[in-house]
Amino acid sequence: MQLYTFIDWFFTIASLLITILLGIYLNGAGCLIGLLLYLIYPVMIEFSYNLMSAKQEIIIKTMPEIPIVYHDDYNITACGIEKWHPFDSCKYGNVYRQIRQKINDKHLTPEMLSRGTFLFLGMSKWYLFKMCYSAYASTLIELPVFFLPGAFLRSCLLDSMLLATSGSIYAARLALEKGWAINLSGGYHHASLNNGGGFCIYPDITLVVNYLKKYRNLNKIVIIDLDAHQGNGYQRDFHHDSSVYIIDFYNPYIYPGDHEAEQAIDCSVHIDRDTTDEQYIKLLQKNLEKHLQNDMQFIIYNAGTDIMAGDPLGNCCISPAGIQRRDEVVFKWANFKKIPILMLLSGGYQKENTFAIGESILQLIT
């Protein structure tokens, strides 16, 4: 257990005990002292322990044999509560094990980056403060968990997402070294620097772009977003930013329908349940050929698999073979243009998606 998690739980339990004891031995009004402590301690800790931390360098101490980034703590388990959600929150581990059956090479395990680093990369301090409270966080993850102590949500869910966000940044660093890398999570494309939604809390795509700009001096970055949903989070962050080129294939008839964010897209392609594998691949080939320029310095590929037939959220009908073909096409173009590419898994949380992701990654590696 990390020191921060220990302190978090210590204050949660202490403030609840104080509330109960003062209620019993003093009077009802005495409870207020404990409740006040319960309400204000998360912000005090967030400020003193996290937000005062320094920014750090992104250093890979030992270069892995294959450029895959994964940590067991990506998987979200919360005493069974996660089963209430329609998503398979352990897909990362399932994909990892599937790859592991055929490839035994060493991967990269990321560390949790400091809050100082996230702030340096542009995260909003106010947004991180708000995330201290379940009542706010529950609206972003679409689970009725507003009544749970914030410490529970942080240790079971938010820290996993923040670690996966750190993983995306480590994977970007790795892609610059190796030409390509895959983070077996991330792709939280509905999150922006100061807001979230659609199960996306931390804006890893925006943070990767800012990492490439601030730490590596890149200024021509392309985001290829092939998740079924529009990537409105980073689109809001990079509206009017000419250093980021956005290609987004999405179903316009589903969440989020963010028309203001759409204005940031440079190449917008609409797909729906009538788009076949063949049509999809043709559209992809055509648009990559037209929009990928030789002077582009980095590709962030958001490879959501919720375009697969049967996915209740994506409402499209691409087959598992179509997913493999899609990933192959994107990687081939990146390779042809000699642009480093970072792949993020993004949406697609059915059991069938997991197998298709594993097979597709294996095809890319072998």
Ligand SMILES: [Zn+2]
């Ligand atoms: Zn999606």
